[in-house]
Amino acid sequence: MSCRSHFFFLTIKIPKACALFNKAKSKSSLKMRHRWLLIHILVWITAVPSGIAQPSDSQKTQGEPGVGWHNSPFLQETPSPIKSWSEIKKENNELTIPPPPPTDAIYVIKKGDTLRGMMSSYGISKEEIAKAIRALSKTFKPRHLKPGHRLFLQILPSPLPSKPASLISLDFAANAKTDIALIRDGKGKFVAQRYARVLGRRIAFGAGTITSSLYQAGYSEGIPPTALLNLINILSFDVDFQRDIRVNDRFALLYERLTDETGSTADVGPVIYTRLKLKRRDIELYRFKINGKKVDYFDNNGRSVKKLLLSTPTDGARISSGFGRRRHPILGYTKIHKGIDFAAPAGTPVYAAGDGVIEVAKRFGSFGNYIRIRHRNSYKTAYAHLKGFARGIRSGIRVRQRRIIGYIGSTGRSTGPHLHYEVIHNKRHVNPRGVRIPTGVTLKGPELKSFNAERRRIDKVIDAQRRNRDGYSIQDND
Numbered sequence: 001m002s003c004r005s006h007f008f009f010l011t012i013k014i015p016k017a018c019a020l021f022n023k024a025k026s027k028s029s030l031k032m033r034h035r036w037l038l039i040h041i042l043v044w045i046t047a048v049p050s051g052i053a054q055p056s057d058s059q060k061t062q063g064e065p066g067v068g069w070h071n072s073p074f075l076q077e078t079p080s081p082i083k084s085w086s087e088i089k090k091e092n093n094e095l096t097i098p099p100p101p102p103t104d105a106i107y108v109i110k111k112g113d114t115l116r117g118m119m120s121s122y123g124i125s126k127e128e129i130a131k132a133i134r135a136l137s138k139t140f141k142p143r144h145l146k147p148g149h150r151l152f153l154q155i156l157p158s159p160l161p162s163k164p165a166s167l168i169s170l171d172f173a174a175n176a177k178t179d180i181a182l183i184r185d186g187k188g189k190f191v192a193q194r195y196a197r198v199l200g201r202r203i204a205f206g207a208g209t210i211t212s213s214l215y216q217a218g219y220s221e222g223i224p225p226t227a228l229l230n231l232i233n234i235l236s237f238d239v240d241f242q243r244d245i246r247v248n249d250r251f252a253l254l255y256e257r258l259t260d261e262t263g264s265t266a267d268v269g270p271v272i273y274t275r276l277k278l279k280r281r282d283i284e285l286y287r288f289k290i291n292g293k294k295v296d297y298f299d300n301n302g303r304s305v306k307k308l309l310l311s312t313p314t315d316g317a318r319i320s321s322g323f324g325r326r327r328h329p330i331l332g333y334t335k336i337h338k339g340i341d342f343a344a345p346a347g348t349p350v351y352a353a354g355d356g357v358i359e360v361a362k363r364f365g366s367f368g369n370y371i372r373i374r375h376r377n378s379y380k381t382a383y384a385h386l387k388g389f390a391r392g393i394r395s396g397i398r399v400r401q402r403r404i405i406g407y408i409g410s411t412g413r414s415t416g417p418h419l420h421y422e423v424i425h426n427k428r429h430v431n432p433r434g435v436r437i438p439t440g441v442t443l444k445g446p447e448l449k450s451f452n453a454e455r456r457r458i459d460k461v462i463d464a465q466r467r468n469r470d471g472y473s474i475q476d477n478d
């Protein structure tokens, strides 16, 4: 075996040596020993200088204890100027086997994944995972990772299979606006950092015809839901969405779109302009900053869209009884109905129709649970048959428009869950639907001038957007 393994070296320089050795095999063991030694010396002389510089894999295994010929007692006794295999191997390991390079990995979070499990699948030790998670948690709670989150990892593989790999860094987009990076500081400790993503701003135009609802029509035109909700909020002072909207009413809006580096919508900015063409009304509103500070929406004449009172202080209700003369459903005789009844499921929130001070919030005879708010300009609003009051609502406190004050119920003299809503002006009941009292903010002087300049600018943008859009739609039809 020993001869065969070295035959490769011998055949070139001393082809007869092995043949000699093979012959010697059958002779006495003493003779054989001498020849064997001779062969080994020849091997050293011939093999060592050419073969050591770059040990091959087969050479590496020869160097292992008990396997190779270098364990021969003869060699051990003779100190050799030539380095031992173990020394050579050691040096060469240091010289020619570089540390493994860091590897990059992308991991997409799936349902049921944990950060711990994910990291351990890359061979990172439990201790290191614990440290990494602890550092990360200071900036980002790992439980907020959702399926679809893409994690970018940099891992230092272990040089030995028995040792764990090491995490160099971990980063991912926490949401549309924030990136999180877990990195090592100068001492190798994990630190997590949060970076605000730089989003681009683009103007987007949307328009459509209503078939069922404004929201539905906008959604099918590809307008982001957030922009539509902003739009509905702005229009809610002027429009009762349950009753004023008809099929074939048209709408248009200009809004800001915040884009990420790929150009896709990461977030939605404010609505800049909107137009709603109803059967009897044409509402056109522009966003404008008063004194460069407070943002509001104004019509063509510079009048604020904000109204003193909401015409409907609840969402999604239907009018079960209008204002005026009617036959009372319980008492049976004709009398004036001094408010509007909105039927909606019990528990539906009721809003303060405008800024004001709560005058009454208590059980009040046939009205059941009852709230009355005093507003500016000698206006009051009243809310009856409430299931209950919202937290913190009591007489004497100040409320803002749209704050939830109570919930629709059927307390007092009532046939089913509904809100009885009254508007009182100078102690006289008025029809809530006819009340569109502006807050009084009308732009004047230099403010009106700069508003008009802004309005012209917005109009130009709309014209350009409309032209672009028309161009596209013609192409689409072809």
Ligand SMILES: [Zn+2]
Pocket: 321, 337, 339, 340, 341, 419, 420, 421
């Ligand atoms: Zn009523």
